[in-house]
Amino acid sequence: MVSVDEVIPLIESYRPLNPLGEVEVSLKEAIGRVLSRNIFSPSNYPPYTRATVDGYAVISEDLAGVYEDRPKTLKLVGKVATGETKLLRLERGQCVEVSTGAVVPYPADAVVLIEHTHARNGEVEFYRSVARGENIDIAGSDIAEGEVVAWKGTIVTPLLVSVLAAVGIDKVWVYRPVRLGIIPTGNELKTPGEKLEYGQIYDSNSTMIYAYAKSIGAEPKIYPRVHDVVEEIEEALHKALNENDIVATIGGTSAGLEDKTYRVLSRLEPGIILHGVREKPGRPLAVAVHGDKIVFALPGFPLSCLLTVNLYLLPVILKLQGTPKSEVPTIKARIETPIRGEPGIRVFVPAILKHNGEMKAYPLTGHSGRVSAMSLLDGYIIVPEDTEHLPEGTEVDVLLNPFQKNYELNIIGSHDPLLQSIVANLPGYDKVRMVNVGSLSGLQALKSGVADMAGTHLLDPATGEYNLPIIRQLDIKQALVLIGYKREQGFIYRKNTELVSSFKDIVDKHLRFVNRNPGSGTRVLIDHMLEEESRQLGISPEEMKKRLTGYTFEVKTHEAVAYLISRGIVDVGIGVKYIAERYGLEFKPITSERYDIVIRREAYTNKLVSQIIEKIRNLDKATLPAGYSLDTKTGTIIEL
């Protein structure tokens, strides 16, 4: 096991990460690539002394002391149009007519604007004097022949292209791109677009790595996925090694596979140079060297894979392509909640950044298997190796996500299809980040400051009232509540199942139940109903829960409930009517719950927030999704 900072130096000690070679390409093809040679200007710029206005080229001393009422006449000895290459000369007392961009004849040192002159009979009368150098642009005054116009290692940008073209360059030498072979491994993988069985998962890492490699100018290729069989891994690896400079295998997630990949890599020469990094996520990274080729065996969990790609694979590619700056950028931010470290391990915590007075970083919850975090996270909070605990208020380094987007509004809370469709139809919808974490986590995110709005449907069993009692218990300051709409909750089951209208039915019919996660509004409802029914049955709620198969089997969304039921993994659950209908399932109503939205006071004046409020106030009963309803309170604002 090595530390994060040792990985690249260790690779370099086996195989120096110098550019792989250079190719000469046209200027157009060079865009985004890295110059492999210093470029010395082959010419002077401008290449000739030129007029910057239409007028008369003169020797400025000839017009010294000339004014409107004391004009002077010079002899007109010729005319130069733009693009003309014949060389005129002039002498003291003479002038030459020139167009903008035309050659200024030697030794004229200024051009007088045509509007300050009057020409007649081969002579020109001047009404103004002119300063030396006025309205001319002298040959070589901008770029001298032989001057370095671009250093090697420079990325060819549109601006550099302009400079190179101006001095006449049409071809440049650039470092050749790295060829990267990507091999997804694992029996459980399917390719996006294929049909998935329960127990299989789409390979998302290959396309992510492909996209990153493309974005830095490399030449990636995804190889067919490989099963958990030594011979298959070995054959694919050697084919990819023959065709590429670097090969990235992406671990399936099974331990057996890791062992097999390891066995194949250890047969390379010199073989595995590191296995395991003291970091989290991303610990299982292995790197092997084979001659001058490098193999990265990347972990399979998306966030682990992403982190090792950012920390090691991309910097190595950039170095091999000659890009001098290959470090991932970091910024400083303050944390609002304490974060635990792990002794000896550098922990990277996926986080959202938000400027609340100063830059603050909020950890995204969830483990490295989360893929939704990919498009939500702004970066990773770095918890250094020597840190057991980062207290609230600590200033931390945040490793930036290279494709960070600026969001204006964070809506974090319970997922609701109607709220989502309202946001989707706003003009500024793309500035909204919606994170679905459930009602309670949403309210906590609002309290900490990261969420601007939080959708919630939490029943207070004591009062039978929705949302407000819980919001008040949480002591959320500086917030308002927008009263939303009602959603019908009920039992959901497959159409061929016998009617379910109570938990007793589920127990009696030996059906498999699927529960929701603690903190969700639906879970509060479920527990409340179980207590009521157990009272009626004269047993303890604990006994009732024990009898209910699957009470401890929790999923996090309405959709997951419906999905597991439709797949036949479970038989019955509780959720909203809208989702039941979408999955073609039976729905037996239980109650109507309130879905309200809490708004951070500071965000209340935000234009997007105003638009959302307006949309909710103008909801049309006729076009609401199944199971939704409005009442007279919908759209009112309550001060906390």
Add this chain to the structure above:
Amino acid sequence: MVSVDEVIPLIESYRPLNPLGEVEVSLKEAIGRVLSRNIFSPSNYPPYTRATVDGYAVISEDLAGVYEDRPKTLKLVGKVATGETKLLRLERGQCVEVSTGAVVPYPADAVVLIEHTHARNGEVEFYRSVARGENIDIAGSDIAEGEVVAWKGTIVTPLLVSVLAAVGIDKVWVYRPVRLGIIPTGNELKTPGEKLEYGQIYDSNSTMIYAYAKSIGAEPKIYPRVHDVVEEIEEALHKALNENDIVATIGGTSAGLEDKTYRVLSRLEPGIILHGVREKPGRPLAVAVHGDKIVFALPGFPLSCLLTVNLYLLPVILKLQGTPKSEVPTIKARIETPIRGEPGIRVFVPAILKHNGEMKAYPLTGHSGRVSAMSLLDGYIIVPEDTEHLPEGTEVDVLLNPFQKNYELNIIGSHDPLLQSIVANLPGYDKVRMVNVGSLSGLQALKSGVADMAGTHLLDPATGEYNLPIIRQLDIKQALVLIGYKREQGFIYRKNTELVSSFKDIVDKHLRFVNRNPGSGTRVLIDHMLEEESRQLGISPEEMKKRLTGYTFEVKTHEAVAYLISRGIVDVGIGVKYIAERYGLEFKPITSERYDIVIRREAYTNKLVSQIIEKIRNLDKATLPAGYSLDTKTGTIIEL
């Protein structure tokens, strides 16, 4: 004439800038393009409840209260490998062996790590309890089917690609790219790679626009250049209009051409909608509309062209491609020198940004014909329309160059080939920005804080000493002087010219002289020599200067002197031996001048500066360029 802020709204009033259409592409092809539809997840993620470690799936309540010394045995009823799709079940008192990534059988709600168990004879002994949800990843817990995973208008990044692939998406709808036709116009233009006559200039704008358009995903095409002829312009324009959504003609610089382009554009329907913007540079911009196509007639001077491309052409393309955020970003910075505004005109001053304690902006000198500024500038200082004068210390808005590079060291001053080659061979060479402005401007840049090092060769006529007296007169504080090397200066002329060894020779032989710019070290030498010679001849220095043809014809570099002589535009000048030899010219030595380097004290500890000092101290006499020499003082540091 309209204001800067009116241009795009005016275009929109004739032709709404909505996306042009959409196309369905593979995820790989979509990278960098803009989604034209909201993407709802077609599946739940993870698609099944999976184990995140190797171990045994259990119902957590079965292991309540289990410890090392109070183990419990469960019946082993099966095994699920990763990728297996057969559906196992278990009951209370049972467990199932699972691999990382394998399906967790219903209703197991946790997985116990294999190292906390012991298996034998179809049973497993457990030595630890487990929390509900531990080591499992529940179906749909991350992304719910139907959840928006990406809004329309989002740019497809590698991270988004990962999320989309994870939910099984392999194709997406994106806005179709804008087709842009680029037509360079002007008789003086040549294409880079072609041979240039004196009076001709390379077309650099077309490739710059091409590169910018490419970088934002458009499909640009450069058409053959067009001469200053109405019929040619008209034919090219109509061909390009047929094949593209937008056409950009790039003005030659001559006034006649502008008129002709204008005449052609006015025949379109509805025709020219604006001609002239109250901005500088970029004033001559014209825009025409033809049906639903747009024509931009861009100014020809590189910096004017660049600015109008950034302010108008690129935002219009981005809007037509559906990118929601199309504004050019600005930042705040403080100016160290006053800047003049122009009433009614928004002035954009090319500038270098530097963080000296706070962000500061330093204007780059020179007019809009400068092309070298392109790769040096960090942005433009914006001087608003209502401003006559921005005093020193004002906080200004700086329009950022979209391809800004971070430099660590600014070397601004007199161009010296030896210093340049020293820098070119440093490991961190690409972090150095070298700007060649002459000795005096370099010292002023150092005094103001923008330059970290300034190379200088300025003779003090009073003492006959180089550099130090002038540096002291300028009262540069907080700086050190690194004593450099000597360079031979002399008369330069073509090999077939009669020997020149004085200014009297030049006058007597009626040769055409080329002078250097005021502020350059060479100009100080020239004026000093002219005074000496005129004294010997018994005439006034003014008379001597009058007799010298070309005294008022100034160029800014040694290379330009040599170039004009080699081209036969002039006959003689003064410059360093090294350049004379490179151009194959005769060199008659006059004197050896000192080339020293002034270093800002704060930059003295910079690693690159230390390396440059070290290289100068270790220069080898044997490998110096022609005309260079060292002495005992070379490499010493003098405190000011």
